[in-house]
Each structure stands twice: as C-alpha cells, then as structure tokens.
Amino acid sequence: MTSRSLTRRRRPGEALVTGLLAACAAVCVATTFGIVVTLGTETVEFLRRVPLHDFLFGTRWAPTFADASFGVLPLLSATLVVTGIALVIAVPVGLATAIYLSEYARPRVRRILKPTLELVAGVPTVVFGYFALTFLTPNVLQPLIPGTKVFNVLAAGIVIGIMVVPLIASIAEDAMRAVPTSLREAAYGLGAVRRTVSTKVVVPAAFSGIAAGVLLAASRAIGETMVVAVAAGQMSQFASDPREPAQTMTAYIVQVSLGDTPAGSTAYLTIFALGAALFVITFGLNLVAVRLVARVREAYE
Amino acid sequence: MSGLAVPHQDVEGGMPRGVRARLRADRRPLELVFTLLLLLSVLSGVVTLLVLLVDVARDGVGSLDAGFLTSLDSRFPEKAGIMPALIGTLWLMFLVAAFTLPLGVGAAVYLHEFAPRGRVTRFIDLNVANLAAVPSVVYGLLGLAVFVRGAGLGRSVIAGALTLTLLLLPIVVVASREALRAVPDSIRQASYGVGATRLQTVRGQVLPAAVPGIMTGLILGLSRAIGETAPLITLGALTYVSFVPHSPNDRFTAIPIQVFNWVSRPQVEFQHVAAAGILLLLGVLLAMNGVAIWIRSRYERTW
Numbered sequence: 001m002t003s004r005s006l007t008r009r010r011r012p013g014e015a016l017v018t019g020l021l022a023a024c025a026a027v028c029v030a031t032t033f034g035i036v037v038t039l040g041t042e043t044v045e046f047l048r049r050v051p052l053h054d055f056l057f058g059t060r061w062a063p064t065f066a067d068a069s070f071g072v073l074p075l076l077s078a079t080l081v082v083t084g085i086a087l088v089i090a091v092p093v094g095l096a097t098a099i100y101l102s103e104y105a106r107p108r109v110r111r112i113l114k115p116t117l118e119l120v121a122g123v124p125t126v127v128f129g130y131f132a133l134t135f136l137t138p139n140v141l142q143p144l145i146p147g148t149k150v151f152n153v154l155a156a157g158i159v160i161g162i163m164v165v166p167l168i169a170s171i172a173e174d175a176m177r178a179v180p181t182s183l184r185e186a187a188y189g190l191g192a193v194r195r196t197v198s199t200k201v202v203v204p205a206a207f208s209g210i211a212a213g214v215l216l217a218a219s220r221a222i223g224e225t226m227v228v229a230v231a232a233g234q235m236s237q238f239a240s241d242p243r244e245p246a247q248t249m250t251a252y253i254v255q256v257s258l259g260d261t262p263a264g265s266t267a268y269l270t271i272f273a274l275g276a277a278l279f280v281i282t283f284g285l286n287l288v289a290v291r292l293v294a295r296v297r298e299a300y301e
Numbered sequence: 302m303s304g305l306a307v308p309h310q311d312v313e314g315g316m317p318r319g320v321r322a323r324l325r326a327d328r329r330p331l332e333l334v335f336t337l338l339l340l341l342s343v344l345s346g347v348v349t350l351l352v353l354l355v356d357v358a359r360d361g362v363g364s365l366d367a368g369f370l371t372s373l374d375s376r377f378p379e380k381a382g383i384m385p386a387l388i389g390t391l392w393l394m395f396l397v398a399a400f401t402l403p404l405g406v407g408a409a410v411y412l413h414e415f416a417p418r419g420r421v422t423r424f425i426d427l428n429v430a431n432l433a434a435v436p437s438v439v440y441g442l443l444g445l446a447v448f449v450r451g452a453g454l455g456r457s458v459i460a461g462a463l464t465l466t467l468l469l470l471p472i473v474v475v476a477s478r479e480a481l482r483a484v485p486d487s488i489r490q491a492s493y494g495v496g497a498t499r500l501q502t503v504r505g506q507v508l509p510a511a512v513p514g515i516m517t518g519l520i521l522g523l524s525r526a527i528g529e530t531a532p533l534i535t536l537g538a539l540t541y542v543s544f545v546p547h548s549p550n551d552r553f554t555a556i557p558i559q560v561f562n563w564v565s566r567p568q569v570e571f572q573h574v575a576a577a578g579i580l581l582l583l584g585v586l587l588a589m590n591g592v593a594i595w596i597r598s599r600y601e602r603t604w
Contacts, residue, residue, distance in 0.1 A: 014500045018415050024407030025416070025425055028474065031467050032428050035439060038446035096342035104339060113343060120346045122586065124528025126557045127357070127579050130564050134572050135356045162349050195335045216434060223436020225531035226557075230564050250438050250531070257441070257535045263450060271535075275442040279435065286434040290427070 039279055042272030049266055055273065061236040061252075063267050070270065072277065074236045078153060078246035081239040082228060083221040085157025086164060090217055093161075094168025095203070095210065101169065102176040103198045114170075121166040129230030132159040137231065141243075151233030151245035159231065160224050164217040171216065175209020175296050176202050208299075212292035219285040223278055225250035249274045357583070361576025369577055373543050374559065378570035383578050385542045386559035389458065390527060390585070392546055393555055396462035397469060397526055398519065404466070405473030406508075406515055412474070413481040414503050433471040440468045441535025449536055456537045459549040464536055465526045472525065476518025480511040513600035520593040524586045530557040556582045 047055070050070045058071020097117065101110055132155040141148045141155055148154065179202050187197045203210065233245025234255050247255070253271045262268065364378075372382020416422045444464030454460040484507050492502040533555060542554040554562075556578055563575035 011498060011500075014498060017500055018411070021407045021411035021415060024404050025411045027404055027467075028408060028425060028428050028432060028470060031432055031443075031470065034447055035435065035443050038443055039439070042446065093342045093345055096339045097346070100339040100343050104336065117343075117346050120350050122524065122528075122590070123350070123353070124530065124557055124582060124586070126528070126530045126561050126564075127353070127583070130560070130572075130575060130579060131353045131356065133564065134360070134576075135352070162346065165346055193329075193332055195332050219434055220436075223438065225436070225438045226561065229531075230561065250436070253438055253442070254531065254534055257445075257537060272442055272446075275439050279439050282434060282436055283431060286431050289434075290430055 035279060039272055039276040042269050043276040046266070046269035046273040049269070050273075059238075061247075063270050068266070072249070072274070074238050075247060075249045075252055075274070076277075078228075078232070078236075078239040079222055079248040079250070081153055081242060081246070082157045082160060082224075082232065082248055083218055085154060085242065086161035086221040087214065087218060089158055089161025090164045090168055090221075091214055094165045094213065094217070095172055097165065097169040098172035098176055098210075099198050099203070102173045103194065103202060117166045117169060120163070123163075125163070125224060125226040126230065128159045128163055129156075129227040132156055132227060132231035145243060148243040149233070149245055151231060151235075152243050153232050153239050153246050154242040156228045156232040157242065160221050160227050163224070163227070164220050167220060168210075168213040168217045171213030171293070172206065172210045175206035175213070175293075178209070178296055179205045206296065208292040209296040212289040212296075215285045215289040215292070219282040219289070222285075223250065223282050225254060229254040249278055354583075357576050357579050360573050361578075361580045364573045364577035365580050369574075370581075373545075374554075374562075378568060378574050381563070381571070381574045383556065383559055383581060385545050386554045386556045386578070387581070388545050389542075389553040389555045392458045392549065392553065393462050393465060394523060394527055396459065396549060397465045398523055400462060400466040401469050401473050401522070402519060405470055405519070406477050408470070408474045409477030409481060409515075410503060410508070413478050414507065415499065429471045429474050433475065436531075437468055437529055438531040438535055440464055441532030443467065444532060444536050455550075456552050457550050458546055458553045461533050461536055461538055461553065461555070462549070464532050465529060468529065468532060469522050469526045472522040473519055476522065477511070477515045480514025480518065481507060483514060484510045510602070513596050513602075517593045517597045517601075520589050520596070524589040524593075527555075527589075528557055528582065528586060530561055533558055534561070556585070 055070050055072055057073065058069060059073050060069040060071050061074045062069045101113060105113060133151075136159060137148065137150060137152060137155045141152070145154075183201055183205055184197050187201045192200070228248045228251045232248060232251060234247050234251060235245045236247045236252065237244070239246035253274055256267060256271050369382050370387065371384055372380060373385055374383075375381040412422055412425060416425075441464065444460060444467070448454050448460040448463050449456055452460075454463075488506050488510065489502055492506045497505065538552075538554060538558055542552070542559075544551075546553040560575050560578040560582065563571045563578060
C-alpha cells in the first residue's frame with residue numbers, strides 16, 4: 001500500500017502517534033497475557049493445596065465441606081452433558097438453516113431472514129435462563145417428561161442449543177457460499193436435484209467450515225454461564241439424568257462469586273482453577289476452528 | 302455482520318436465474334418434505350424468539366410502571382424497583398464506551414493502516430480472534446484479580462467498566478477493521494499523491510470515511526456488553542443494592558444482575574418483577590440496535 005519513500009523521513013509527531021496506536025493494539029496481547037498469568041498463578045497456588053490428580057480424577061466436588069474434596073469430574077460431567085444436549089439441538093437445526101439460506105432462499109428472503117436470526121444471538125443470556133426456568137421447564141418439559149425437576153440439565157441444554165444455532169448457521173453458510181458454483185452445475189448436469197446437490201456436494205465440500213462452526217458452538221456452550229446458573233441448579237452431582245439438576249463448572253464460579261469468599265482461601269482459588277480449565281478447553285477448540293476456517297479459504301479463494 | 306457476507310448479487314442458491322426456476326418446479330414428495338424440514342428449522346429460531354417475547358411480556362408488563370423505574374430494590378415484590386440497576390447500567394455504558402472507543406479504534410487503525418504486514422500483525426490478529434471466543438466468565442476472573450484486587454479498585458463501577466472494556470475490545474477491533482477495510486485504497490493513494498503523510502491520510506480521509514461503520518460496530522458491541530451478567534457477578538458486583546451509585550468508585554448493580562437476583566428468589570411474584578426488568582433491558586438493547594441501524598443506513602457509503 002505504501003512505498004518506501006513515504007516511510008523514510010522520520011516525523012516525531014507521526015512516530016509518537018504510531019506508538020500510541022501500537023500501544024492500543026498491545027492491550028489485546030496484554031489481555032491474553034493477563035488471563036494466562038492470573039489464572040496460572042492462582043491455579044499453581046490451588047495445586048499446591050490440592051494435588052492435580054485429585055482435582056482431575058476425583059469424583060466428589062465439595063470444597064466447602066469439613067472433609068473438603070475437589071474432584072472436578074461431577075462439574076465436568078454436567079458441563080459436557082449440557083454441551084452435548086445443546087449440540088444435539090444446534091447442529092441439525094443450524095446446518096439446515098445454513099443449507100436453506102445458502103441453497104434455497106431467494107436473495108430477498110435471505111436478506112430478511114439473516115438479521116432476524118441474528119436477533120436470537122443478541123438476546124442476553126440471563127434472559128434465556130429466565131425462559132428455561134419459567135417457561136420451558138414448567139410448560140413444556142414437565143408435562144411431556146414425567147419426573148423433570150424445577151432445576152434440570154435438559155432445559156438448560158435445550159436453551160443453549162437454541163442460542164448457538166445462529167453461530168453454527170452463519171459460519172456454515174459462509175463456508176457453503178464459498179463452494180464454487182461449478183461444483184453445483186456439474187452435479188445438476190448429472191441430473192441431481194437440489195436436495196442431493198445440497199447434501200452430497202455442497203455440505204461435503206464445505207465440511208471444514210461446518211466443523212469449525214460446530215467447534216465454536218461447543219466452545220460457547222461450555223463457557224455459557226447464566227443459563228445454567230439460573231436453570232440447571234446448584235447441586236454438584238454426576239449429570240447422569242438430564243431431568244435432574246446438576247452444577248456445571250461455570251455455575252459453580254457464579255455460586256462462589258455470590259458469596260463472600262475471602263481472597264486466598266482455597267474456595268477462592270478453586271474458581272480460578274476452574275476458570276483455567278475452561279480457558280484451556282475453549283482455547284483448544286478455538287485454535288482448531290481457526291485452522292479449519294483457514295483451510296476453507298485456501299481451498300476456494 | 303454484513304461485512305462477513307460474500308456478495309452474491311443475482312445468484313440464488315449459487316445458481317443463475319434460469320436454472321433456479323426449473324429447480325423450484327421440483328414437486329416430488331421427498332424434495333417437498335426436505336424443503337419443509339429446512340423451512341421448519343429456519344423458523345424454529347424466530348418462533349422461539351416470539352414465544353420468549355410473549356412470555357416475558359405477559360409476565361412482566363403488569364409490574365413495569367413508573368414506581369418500578371424510580372424505586373430501590375426491596376424484599377417485597379410489589380415495592381421492588383430497578384432504579385439503582387438502571388443507573389448502574391447507564392454508568393457502565395458511558396464508561397465502557399469512553400474506554401473502548403479510543404482503544405478499539407486505535408488498535409484497528411494501527412493494525413490496518415500502520416503496522417508492517419508480518420508475523421507481529423498475524424500474532425495480534427490471532428490474539429484478537431481467540432479473545433473474542435474466551436468465555437465471558439473468564440474475563441470476570443481476570444477483572445477480579447487485576448482490577449478489583451490488584452489495582453485496588455474494589456467492586457466498583459470503574460472495575461466493572463474496565464472488565465467489560467477488555468471483553469468488548471476484540472469485538473470493536475474486528476468491527477473497526479471491517480470499516481477501515483471498506484474504505485478503498487484509491488482514497489489513500491489520492492491522499493498520498495497530493496503529499497499527505499500517513500497520519501494526515503488516516504486523520505483526514507480514512508477515519509472520517511470509516512466513522513459510520515465504526516460507530517455501528519461500537520454500539521452493537523456495547524449492546525452486547527450491557528447484557529453481560531456473568532463477568533460482573535464474578536467481579537463481585539452486588540446483587541442486592543439499596544442505593545444509587547453516584548461516582549465511578551461506588552459499588553453498583555446492573556440490570557442483568559438485578560434480573561438474575563430476582564429470578565433466583567423463591568417467591569413466584571419476583572418472577573414477574575424479573576420479567577419487568579427483562580422488558581426494560583430488551584427495550585434498552587432494541588433502542589441501541591435501532592440507533593446502530595439508523596447510523597448505518599443514514600451515513601454509510603458504498604464506494
């Protein structure tokens with residue numbers, strides 16, 4: 001964009017402003033650094049008191065009991081079951097939405113539908129929590145599925161699934177629209193119909209992008225906090241029955257934060273250890289997703 | 302979001318018009334059922350949103366009155382009001398905007414206009430992309446360790462605003478870069494051509510042209526930050542506040558925290574109060590989105 005001659009002469013004012021702007025950009029890097037350092041130091045302190053093996057493989061989570069126990073597995077099981085339920089809802093619905101928007105909808109319909117779907121993504125998560133607790137559970141789940149408790153994992157999972165549909169749909173649609181028209185034309189030329197072109201040609205060709213959308217949705221569901229804090233209850237037990245309450249990692253962080261936990265206490269350190277675990281899991285998923293999106297770009301652009 | 306879309310003008314479903322008409326005529330049962338299933342999926346989100354809105358409106362409209370807006374919180378549902386939370390949210394909105402605008406635009410301008418393309422920019426880009434996907438509750442832990450404890454700000458409005466600023470920064474950086482990218486290079490080259498320096502070009506030509514896009518991104522980002530609950534709770538923002546914050550150093554609550562507090566109370570009447578709070582929150586968000594859309598349609602230029 002700029003030739004060398006434009007940058008050669010030093011102007012102190014320009015250098016100062018450039019420095020300031022660079023400092024703004026550095027804040028982004030500093031944030032990542034800050035997250036890693038704060039979560040890291042508190043987690044190290046936590047692990048000095050609780051052995052890593054007990055934390056990762058312990059089957060009882062009771063940090064405030066007299067015989068305290070710090071096994072993360074019950075919390076992790078609840079997080080994974082909620083995420084699983086969310087994906088069971090969000091993957092088919094999100095993929096179908098993407099197929100419709102990319103392969104079926106007329107441009108005018110698409111222009112109306114896309115922003116409408118994004119409205120769902122703009123609703124604050126605490127509102128979805130309210131919806132799960134006061135509408136979905138009593139009006140839909142309890143009449144349909146006997147034995148559903150007031151707080152239950154199922155309602156939270158379903159609502160998080162609805163929440164992440166726009167995320168999957170928009171990333172999958174971008175990937176599908178990047179598939180060259182020539183592939184579709186070739187399939188139509190062989191006599192394929194629109195359904196088979198969509199499912200057998202476009203979806204496989206856009207697979208990396210679709211997978212990236214699913215990974216990002218999983219990452220969002222794992223980190224989702226307010227829906228589970230409101231609707232899934234605060235009982236730390238293995239989430240073996242989705243009709244029962246179970247506490248996720250994020251819901252536990254909220255529960256501790258609501259109380260007055262003195263800094264430096266083990267209970268205070270546990271929320272940083274859980275935060276570190278969340279960060280590592282979501283960071284890993286995001287890295288893979290970014291790679292997958294880059295692969296779609298390389299293939300078709 | 303519009304910036305992410307691939308422009309397809311008169312092509313639908315990736316196919317030109319003539320082919321399209323013949324495809325639509327396919328009325329075999331299997332094809333019809335498949336199309337119907339797709340349509341149902343698309344509409345399910347919209348329908349859920351409608352059900353949610355009707356449900357919240359039915360629960361909350363009775364409690365949403367002048368007394369609700371001007372009262373403090375209370376242990377009695379009929380007396381509980383949202384004023385401290387509303388003022389807290391307005392404080393947050395103002396401070397977060399004041400912090401995020403210079404930082405976000407500065408970072409975007411640096412990355413897009415000044416930084417040498419290479420490993421450093423790629424590293425910062427990757428950072429921004431990853432930060433955007435970090436769970437918001439983790440930002441709350443960061444704020445708790447750095448602002449509340451480390452900097453000694455306590456559980457104040459300013460600590461909350463700084464935490465939300467970090468959360469919002471990647472979103473605003475991405476949106477601002479999108480806006481800068483939309484300014485064609487010919488504008489920059491014309492400016493250099495008449496002897497302007499890089500800084501003069503950015504200040505005189507590129508930034509003014511990108512302002513509508515940047516503002517739209519900022520307001521949409523702010524509307525997301527205003528709805529955030531988890532990071533503020535993790536900071537230790539109070540959930541029962543019986544006073545109005547007067548300065549950035551005061552302790553505070555905000556509308557989503559207040560809603561969470563009411564939802565968590567056992568009495569059923571408080572669900573109606575919570576619904577009224579949600580209506581107010583959604584009203585604020587709708588107004589902000591309206592302003593963003595208005596700015597976009599009023600000022601945005603296509604080159």
